[in-house]
Amino acid sequence: MSMHDQKTVAIVGGSGYAGGEFLRLALNHPHLNVTQVTSERNAGTPVSMVHPNLRGRxxxxxxxxxxxxxxxxxxxxLPHGSAAKKIAEYEARGKIIVDLSADFRLKDPEVYRTTYGEDHPTPxxxxxxVYGNPELHREDLRGATRIACAGCFATSVILALYPLLKLGVLLPKDIIATGLVGSSAAGASASDASHHPERAGSLRVYKPVGHRHTAEAQQELPGHFPLHLTAISTPRVRGILTTAQAWIPDGYSDRDVWSAYREVYGAEPFIRIVKVAKGIHRYPDPMLLDGTNYCDIGFEMDQDTGRVVLMSAIDNLVKGTAGHAIQSLNIALDWPETTGLEFAGLHPA
Amino acid sequence: MSMHDQKTVAIVGGSGYAGGEFLRLALNHPHLNVTQVTSERNAGTPVSMVHPNLRGRxxxxxxxxxxxxxxxxxxxxLPHGSAAKKIAEYEARGKIIVDLSADFRLKDPEVYRTTYGEDHPTPxxxxxxVYGNPELHREDLRGATRIACAGCFATSVILALYPLLKLGVLLPKDIIATGLVGSSAAGASASDASHHPERAGSLRVYKPVGHRHTAEAQQELPGHFPLHLTAISTPRVRGILTTAQAWIPDGYSDRDVWSAYREVYGAEPFIRIVKVAKGIHRYPDPMLLDGTNYCDIGFEMDQDTGRVVLMSAIDNLVKGTAGHAIQSLNIALDWPETTGLEFAGLHPA
Amino acid sequence: MSMHDQKTVAIVGGSGYAGGEFLRLALNHPHLNVTQVTSERNAGTPVSMVHPNLRGRxxxxxxxxxxxxxxxxxxxxLPHGSAAKKIAEYEARGKIIVDLSADFRLKDPEVYRTTYGEDHPTPxxxxxxVYGNPELHREDLRGATRIACAGCFATSVILALYPLLKLGVLLPKDIIATGLVGSSAAGASASDASHHPERAGSLRVYKPVGHRHTAEAQQELPGHFPLHLTAISTPRVRGILTTAQAWIPDGYSDRDVWSAYREVYGAEPFIRIVKVAKGIHRYPDPMLLDGTNYCDIGFEMDQDTGRVVLMSAIDNLVKGTAGHAIQSLNIALDWPETTGLEFAGLHPA
Amino acid sequence: MSMHDQKTVAIVGGSGYAGGEFLRLALNHPHLNVTQVTSERNAGTPVSMVHPNLRGRxxxxxxxxxxxxxxxxxxxxLPHGSAAKKIAEYEARGKIIVDLSADFRLKDPEVYRTTYGEDHPTPxxxxxxVYGNPELHREDLRGATRIACAGCFATSVILALYPLLKLGVLLPKDIIATGLVGSSAAGASASDASHHPERAGSLRVYKPVGHRHTAEAQQELPGHFPLHLTAISTPRVRGILTTAQAWIPDGYSDRDVWSAYREVYGAEPFIRIVKVAKGIHRYPDPMLLDGTNYCDIGFEMDQDTGRVVLMSAIDNLVKGTAGHAIQSLNIALDWPETTGLEFAGLHPA
Structure with a gap:
């Protein structure tokens, strides 16, 4: 490939997991050429000291x-709140800005204030x-120069619910989404909560109510209905498994759920509907998704009550963060959408 | 202790995890003297070959x-369905029968038929x-000679909800209970689903709808309300963490939840209300309960919506099975209720 | 790429982990076109039912x-012993045969008999x-049509020791190699030993003495010295970490070890010397290698005693099996050696 | 029990894992009455905030x-070095001092200096x-008032080797001991190395050479022979599995190893020889020992080479620290040696 097919990339805040994952994917992307990675704490150090998977890369x-x-x-x-405060500096240095934090996801400054407890610095x-969710905003992403990547738990909730809400297959009734989250979602800094002896065997409800991604999900999902999130940490390192408990109108069946998913996601390169009648891999499982950009979606219906259990699984650092970002960039720059995101995932894993 | 303070015990089907756990607890119980353990497959073999923790014991x-x-x-x-079919044989050999299976838990043969897909052999x-849940049936258990031990997931659901339903602190609205379950709940027999490479990293929704313990929980819980269960397997070996999503009436607050738990469970030896303002152990976590008979219960409320997230954690093989059984026996035989169940649990673990 | 750049591939015994991993890598390889996968048990079933990571692939x-x-x-x-018994049938159907089993690794039929307890069917x-280890047999592999892929534990032992033995940096004294092995090394079939509740927390010495890979390693390593292997299973699914305890002659230092590794492996695309003065990733760790074809090698020396601890880490299913095979094929067919093996590995993982 | 059968206990430095484990065991010990627990950082806080397993206890x-x-x-x-510096203060406050750190284990101040890099403050x-290893020093422990508890890795090495060295069943040749260690051995403080995403999947060689417990083991083991230690961290939280590679003289067989262990350990309450011909629990496994005071010991011999692989498993916080201490106190104070240490361990776990 000739050099003029490539765009130079600078990663600001590259010592965390999100930045490291973007770097890993970008190094394998034929159109991206990472030329700079910043870290205040690690300035002068090879990036492979912090991201040892990149040794020799x-x-x-x-x-x-x-x-x-x-x-x-x-x-x-960067950590929440950092990008927005200095956004002018970054705009002065690059034409396209991709923000992996929550700073520019919400459209309404008032919702931002309620959610994050402070006024937005640049409302x-x-x-x-553009909210960096390709499945919902593909057209908006074409040619976009400001991409606010979706949150990881929000992504798993949105992708499970969107087709059904869009096509009216759900009642406007309380939806309960429970996310089982890996430890990498809390970032690369050691803490009492991440101390291995306290975490390895733990099933820890860390956000039973009041999860901030509720605002994102409500902004992006069509219709008016109450959405409730609960987040629980699990012994996995990567991955989110979300179950969303929702309700089907009378007269609807699981065939309508199938149809809705197929209609909306039928051409999506990174969404797979996983619902198998037998075997041990019948529903989405984050075990299969480490390192991939897939969102696997499944469901099961209780015909007696109209309850439907929607399930989605992602790698929080890929489809939940850096892969989403690459996919959005591929769209923005008119490259094939799966470029650099071909990894199929491991089994067993 | 003199011999006449002891009861002889025979464990039928002692090579599984439930029987093994009862044996472990009984060997440490001053009033129980296990004299027989049966296993068709392992007849003639020392029990410590199958339960290697009991070497030297x-x-x-x-x-x-x-x-x-x-x-x-x-x-x-024994496996489901086996106890009821031969119950007369067991009754001929012992005065007190404790059944760890589901065979005698349901009162209504019709509910049994719907739940287990066949007619009950001895309706x-x-x-x-007596349903072997000491917190709900302590008085019935005194002097009881037939004890049907509660199911493990059912126990976690029942104990989280009972006080609030009894005292009217919940709306009669859909309750969603999501159970995160360890691999030992599926028993001691190897299967494709339990194969370590397929299970170690898995978060597997194995029963999104239609869980059989729904019937038990509905039988035992007061009031009329829709109860929905979803069960997900986790990488843990033991333990269940249940979150139950429920709804508080207008005008109620988390203080009412506190009060209800305190009123009903204040004197319970094996229930602890765990709700701490800070630190990493703020809510119930099965990590702390391996080997113990505790059920830890916590909650958090979303004041804006009236949603309350109830949480309970147990060791599925102890408070969910064998410990429950011992506790019930202690009551039935008028021994101190905590006898043989003193283990505090490990930290870290 | 035009079709005539591609070779068709048939995988015989494709429902196990080795075959599945070869398939995953081959599907991503521009010169390989998998047209057939056999499995007696799963004939007629989509391969993605057994290898769910390949859904949509x-x-x-x-x-x-x-x-x-x-x-x-x-x-x-195929399982050990199966390939050799029917080798003529396979030779009739393909020009190039790659065997992932142990059947054709040993050169000496007598050693085969001693090691595997039966006469070789086609001595x-x-x-x-050709023994399918590119680092030792690159020249022999060029144009090869019979490739016997190296065993996984043997590979980790051989690659750690080869440069030092070749260049005389080790004493001809007992070498103890201890391999910590993931559960996938035992294959895809469920067993008592692989039952999750028995395996998840286990550190199980499964082959303290008499490991069959000793014969392979002794065949491939230069010089005469006693080699002793111990294999221990760990809670990981993939990966082998081998420590080899060996002895440096008087007058030698860790610089000589460095030099030997650099001289022999300096141009190797899949070997990285990992020995860092500080931080938490100082030595090889299989955590970083899942899915990759790397063998990371490190060491530390005890100057007082001349003991040197050599360390190697691989993914047993990639560099230990299927990746090795692809790398060997790349050499045999004169394709760039890293083709299809570009995955860098995940961090965190 | 009357109060005068009890001794009051003060735990200094009770917020770490060693102190917490001593507290857990002591609370269940009929002759120990813990009246004080110190922690500079947590003064004023209930101990159950830090050790949540003790809620309600x-x-x-x-x-x-x-x-x-x-x-x-x-x-x-206390952390290494702290006890010795203020030992006079503690001696002024209690008749019996039990130190869980390394400060008073070594007899020779010169060895202390070489091992710990500084002069001992009170040589x-x-x-x-008395070195707090009941199996080696039972007689010295009777009536002892100063007990220096053995190190955890040292204990696993010493107990595996002691009978064979004492009875001359091993050659005076290099012994290689490899310890697989759980994360709790590094203590209760969070660090980069203990950060869950970096540790959960890791097999990390953290001390290939130069482990400080070498000095302890050499002090306690009879005879003159070179002893080499390598320590590797594993994904477990508790537990050490040690394999010691040693050499049997010509003419000896595995029966001599059996005899030696039986002769020396035949009456030991907390040592079990685990060597079973079949099944999955053939050798010692720390999985079975969490919370127990057992040291399980096994071995396997390679008749061709005279190599013997000795194996020992312990819970590093119990038999490796706090349980050892309780056992030593039981001896010192003439209480039944197993008092307070009756927990059998869990299976599955």
Whole structure:
């Protein structure tokens, strides 16, 4: 490939898991050329010291954010609140900005304030950003230069519910979504909660009510209905398994659920409907998705009560973060949508 | 202790996990003297070959069920359907019968038929059995000679909900209970589903709808409301964490939930209300309960919506099976209720 | 790519983990076109029912071995002893045969007899096969049509020791190699030993002495010295971490070990020397290698005693089996050696 | 039991895992009455906030070490180096001192200096302490008032080797001991190395050479022979599995190994020889020992080479730390040796 087919990329905040995962995917992407990765704490260190899977794959060293040069694409992998406060600086250095944090996901500054407990620093810019969910916003993403990547739990909830709500297959009744989340979702910094002896055997309800991704999911999902989220940490490192408990109108059956998913997702390259009559892999399972950009979706219906259990599984760091971002960039830049995201996942794993 | 303080015990079907766990607890119980353990497949073999934790603790060998002698207490740890079919044989050999299976839990033969897909072989006997849940049936258990031990997932659901339903703190609205279950709940026999490479990293929805314990829970819980169960297997070996999503009437608050739990469970020796404002052990976690007879219960409320997330954690083989049985026996035989169940659990674990 | 750049591939015995992994890698390989996969038990079933990571990646169905058609390359992923017994049938159907089992690894029929407890069925053919270890036999592999892929534990032992033995950096003294092995190494069939509740928390010495890979390693390693293997199963699904305890002659230091590894492996595309002064990823760790074809090698020396601890880590199903095979095929067919083996591995994982 | 049968206990440094485990065992010990637990960081907090398994078991609160009152027994559970520096203060407050750290284990101040890199602060006191290993020092422990509890990895090495070295069943040749260690051995403080995403799937060689417990083991084991230790962390939380590779003289067989173990350990209450011809629990496995005071010992011999693989398994926090301490106290105070240590361990676990 000639150099002019490539875009230069700078990753700001590249020592965390989101930035590291973007880097891993970008190094394998024929159109992306990562030229800079910043980390205040690790400036001067080879990135492979922090991301040891990249040994032999890159000679890049971390630099300080203050030394950020221009790049075609700037990827912000910073803690919540950091990207928005300095967004002008990043805009001055790159044409396309991809933010992996929550800073630009919400359209309504008032919802932002309620959700994050402070005023948005640049509310006037919120309208410039496209919510980085290719399944819902593919057309908006074409040519986009501001991409606010969807949250990981939100993505698993949205993708499970969207077709059914769009096509009216669910009652406007309380939906309960329970997310079983791996430890990498809490980030790369050690804490009491992440201490292996306290975490390895734990099933820990860490957000029974009040999860911030509720706002994202409500913004993106069609219709008016109450949505309730509960998040539980599991012994896995990666992955989210979400079950969403919802209700089918009288006269509807599981065939309508099938139809809705097929109609909306039939051409999606990264969504697979997983619902098998027998065997041990009958429904979505994050075990199969580590490192992949798939969202597997399944369901089961209780004909007696109209309850339907929707299930979705993703790798929180790929389809939930960095893979989503790459997929969105592929669309924005008119590259084949699966470029750099071909990994099939391992079995057994 | 003199011998006349002890009851002899025969465990029928002692090579599985439920029977093995009852044996472990009984060997440490000052009033129980296990004299027989049966296993068709392992007859003639020392029990410590199958339950290697009991090496040096017992010299018992398995015998065939056909060689069962009399005992004061007969504990049936058999697959579903086996106990009821031969119950007369067991009744001929022991005064007290404890059944760890589902055979005698349901009072209504019609519900049994709907739930288990066949007619109950001895419906006339169902009324003789006490449902072995000490928190709900302590008075009935005193002097009882037929104890049908509660199911493990059912126990976690019942104990989380009972006080609130009894005291009217919940709306009569759909309750969704999601159980995260360890692999030991599926028993001691190897299968494709239990093959370590397929199971170790899995989060597998194995019963999204139609869980059989729904019938037990509905029988035992007061009031009329729709109850929905979903069961998911996790990488743990033991333990169940259940979250029950329910709804508080207008004007009620989390203080009413507290009060209800305190009023009903305040004197319970094996129930702990776990709801801590800070730290990493804020809610019930099965990690802390392996080997113990505790049921830890917690909750969190969403004041905006009236949603309350109830949580319960147990060891499925102890409070969910064998410990429950011992506790019930302690009550039936008028021994101190915690006898033989003193183990506090490990931390870290 | 035009079709004439591709070779057709038939995988015989494709329902196990080795065959499944070869299939996964081959589906992503631009020069390989898998046209047949056999499985007696699953004939007629889509391969993605057994290898659910391949959902949406292939429409292949299993067929019976009796229906095997011709292919350019036949990959045998059969239990030990099966390939050799019917080798003439496979030779009649394909020009290039790759055997993933142990049948054609040993050159000496007498060693085979001692190791596997029976006479080799076709000893006259043993000389036709190249031992499928690219690092040791790259030249022999060019144009090879019979490739006997190295065993997984043997590979980890051989790659750790080879440069030092070749260059005389080790004393001809007892070498103890201890392999920590994931559960996938025991194959895809459920057994008592693989039952999750028995395996998840286990550290089980399953082959303290008498490991069959000793013969392979001794055949391939230069010089005469006693080699002793111990294999222990761990809670991981994939991966082998081997520590080899060996002895440096007087006057040698860790610089000589460095030099030997660099001299022999300096140009190897899949070997990385991992020895870092600080941080938590100082030595090889199979955690980082799931799905990759790397063998990471490290060491540490005890200057006082001359003891050197050599360490190697691989994914047993990739560098230990299917990746090794692909790498060998790439050499045999003069394709770039890393083709189809580009996956970098995940972090965290 | 009357109060005068009890000794009061103060645990200094009770917020770590060693102190917490001692507390758990002591609360269940009929002759021990824990009256004080110190923690500088948690002073004023209930101990059950830090050790949540003890909820409902104790109302003790942490106090500062400066507020330490007198007690019959003072248990020091402090970081290395802390106990020795202030030993006079503790001696002023209690008649019996039990130190769980390494401070008083080594008899020779010069070995201490070489091992720990600094001069011992009170070398004149080293002779007053008994090494807290009941199997080797039972007689010395009777009436002892200074007990230096053995290190966890050292214990697993010593107990595997002691009978064979004592009775001359091993050659005076290099012995390689490889310890597979759970994450709790690194203590209760979070670190990069203990961060769950980095540790959960890891097999990490953390001390290939130069392990400090080498000095302890060499001090305690009879005879002169080179001993080499390698320590590897595993995904378990508790437990150590040690394999010791050693050599039998010509003319000896595995019967001599059996005899030696039986002769020396035949009457030991907490040592079990585990060597079973068939089944999946043939050798020691820490899986079975969580929470117990057992050391399981097994072996296998390679008749061709004279190599013998000795294996030992313990719970590092019980037989490796707090249980050892209780057992030593039971001997010192002439209580039945198994008092408070009756827990059999779980299966499955």
């Amino acid at each position: 890159t000679n890049l060293k971390f630099r300080k954010a203050a030394d950020l040069d221009e790049a075609d694409i700037i990827v912000l992998a 006037e810019k919120l309208g410039e950003w | 017992t010299n018992l060998k398995f015998r065939k069920a056909a060689d069962l002698d009399e005992a004061d207490i007969i504990v049936l740890a 006339e006997k169902l009324g003789e059995w | 292939t429409n292949l169905k299993f067929r019976k071995a009796a229906d095997l058609d011709e292919a350019d390359i036949i990959v045998l992923a 006259e053919k043993l000389g036709e096969w | 104790t109302n003790l609160k942490f106090r500062k070490a400066a507020d330490l009152d007198e007690a019959d027994i003072i248990v020091l559970a 004149e006191k080293l002779g007053e302490w």
